[in-house]
Amino acid sequence: SQQGEEDPQALSIQEGENATMNCSYKTSINNLQWYRQNSGRGLVHLILIRSNEREKHSGRLRVTLDTSKKSSSLLITASRAADTASYFCATPPKTSYDKVIFGPGTSLSVIP
Amino acid sequence: DTEVTQTPKHLVMGMTNKKSLKCEQHMGHRAMYWYKQKAKKPPELMFVYSYEKLSINESVPSRFSPECPNSSLLNLHLHALQPEDSALYLCASSLPEGTGTLSYEQYFGPGTRLTVT
Numbered sequence: 032s033q034q035g036e037e038d039p040q041a042l043s044i045q046e047g048e049n050a051t052m053n054c055s056y057k058t059s060i061n062n063l064q065w066y067r068q069n070s071g072r073g074l075v076h077l078i079l080i081r082s083n084e085r086e087k088h089s090g091r092l093r094v095t096l097d098t099s100k101k102s103s104s105l106l107i108t109a110s111r112a113a114d115t116a117s118y119f120c121a122t123p124p125k126t127s128y129d130k131v132i133f134g135p136g137t138s139l140s141v142i143p
Numbered sequence: 144d145t146e147v148t149q150t151p152k153h154l155v156m157g158m159t160n161k162k163s164l165k166c167e168q169h170m171g172h173r174a175m176y177w178y179k180q181k182a183k184k185p186p187e188l189m190f191v192y193s194y195e196k197l198s199i200n201e202s203v204p205s206r207f208s209p210e211c212p213n214s215s216l217l218n219l220h221l222h223a224l225q226p227e228d229s230a231l232y233l234c235a236s237s238l239p240e241g242t243g244t245l246s247y248e249q250y251f252g253p254g255t256r257l258t259v260t
Contacts, residue, residue: 074186131249136184
């Protein structure tokens, strides 16, 4: 079964609005990662949050992690058209750091 | 250099062909990965090499054969593929487990778009 699952599957917002994506996972983790993928391209690592962290910021990105609920959220503030992409959470289980499992992803469209 | 390169960008092959996908990185990463990604789906892990040894094979059919000739190169040899193997094949690299950095983010190449006819 999938380790991470995103919600919503698709999100369409106006430029300047904030976008929030959620991720749930099933097993214990040491860290949770978020990646972005522009259409048909490779993935770009956005941010990694460790299991002992609750919140992390990077530019316009804010990630939260609630290990008691096995969930994480990614907030993109003041969205831009260039943020249009698919966003995936990824969770390597504690038993194997290398076995990164990606959630189904959220497709974000930012309308200019 | 924080780049993972993959060649070719596009590949069309018949079901009887033999071809290879190549991946290269010069970041000193000792873990390298192959993923398969179908349209509108997340990447699915196929293989992991750690210190040039195959550490994970996610029950991939034998028509896919990985090879890691050295710490910078990763190949995926393809033989007798099926049309359903058409997908984007992504290579990635990272610092492997046990390096003590606690930084396991993966760096991805742009992918090879494979079409099997």
